[in-house]
Amino acid sequence: MACSHYRTMTKPDLRDLDVFVAVARTRNFRRAAIEMRVSVSSLSQRLRDLEERLGVRLLNRTTRSVALTEAGELLLSRVAPALRDVGDALDQVRGLREVASGRLRINAPPPAVDLVLAPMAGPFLAAYPQVDLDIVSESGFVDIVTAGFDAGVRYGEHLAQDMVAIPLSGPQRYVVVASPAYLARRGRPKHPKDLLGHDCIRARYSSGVMHDLEFEKAGQVVKVDPPAKLISTNMTLAMRAALDGAGIWATIDGYVGEALQSGALVSLMEDWCEPFPGPFLYYPSRRQTPPALRAFIDFVADWRKRDTRSK
DSSP states (O other): OHHHHHHHHSOOOHHHHHHHHHHHHHSOHHHHHHHHTSOHHHHHHHHHHHHHHHTSOOEEEOSSOEEEOHHHHHHHHHHHHHHHHHHHHHHHHHHTTTOOOEEEEEEEOHHHIIIIIHHHHHHHHHHOTTEEEEEEEOSSOOOTTTTTOSEEEEOGGGOOTTEEEEEOSSOEEEEEEEOHHHHHHHOOOOSGGGGGGSOEEEOOOTTSOOOOEEEEETTEEEEEOOOEEEEOSOHHHHHHHHHTTSOEEEEEGGGTHHHHHHTSSEEEOGGGOOEEOOOEEEEEOOSSOOHHHHHHHHHHHHHHHHHHHHO
C-alpha cells in the first residue's frame, strides 16, 4: 500500500511527458515508438506508469484508435508548449558549442523530397556527421510546430505569413507528357481544353482534393478538370503508366527529363507550360534557431550557389 502511494505521488520525468506528447500528437503508438526510438511495449508501459502516478487516465485506447481523455487534453495543452520551450533552451545551450548535432525533422511534399531534398541528403549528412536527418514526405498540409517538425517545405502560395522562408531550389516547370504509342492511338492535344477528350494520369491529395490542371500562356490562365484514367500520388506508378501509354501525365519536369531525352515520352503544349518558383524551406521565427537547422539553412545557401555556377 505504501509502495502504491509512493508511485502515485512521484513526479513523472521529462521522458514520460515526451512519450505522452508523441502519442497524443500522432494518435498512434507505433508511429510514436518509431519517433522516440523505443519499442511499442516500452512506450506503452511508460504511459501506464505515468497514468498510475497521476491517478487519471490520459488516453482511451482501442485496437484501432487512440483518443485523448479530458485529462489528456488538459495535460497536452500545458505540457506541449513547455516541452518546446525546454527544447529551445537546450538547443540554445548546444548552439554555444558551435557544432551542429541532434535530429533535424523536415516535412515536405513528395516532389520536393524526390527532386530537391534527395540530392542534398547524402552531402549534408557527410558535411554534418553529428546530425540525424528525419524527412517525412506528405502531400497534405501539416502544422509543423504542432507536429513537432523543425522545418517544412512548401511552394510559395501555401506558406504561412508568420514563417521564415528561404528558396530551396531554382524555378521549376510543369510539363505535359505522353508516350508515342498513346499519341499514335489518341492524337496529340494542342490546347489545354483538348485534354477533356483524353485519358489522363492525375493525383488526389491526402485531403481528398484533386486540383484542376492549370495552364498559362501570355497572361491567359486556363484551368481544366480532365477525366482521370489513373489516380495516384505515387510518382513511380504514374511514370510507369505514362511510359506504358495509359494516358497523358502533367508533372514536374525533373521527373521526366531522361524519358524525354530518350524519346520514351513526348512533351506536349510546351507554350502553355511556364516556369514557376521552386519550393521554399520554412520554419518558425524564433530567437534561437536550432544548430542542426541553422547548419541546413547554410548548406542550402551554399548548395544553391554551386548549382547556379554549374549551369
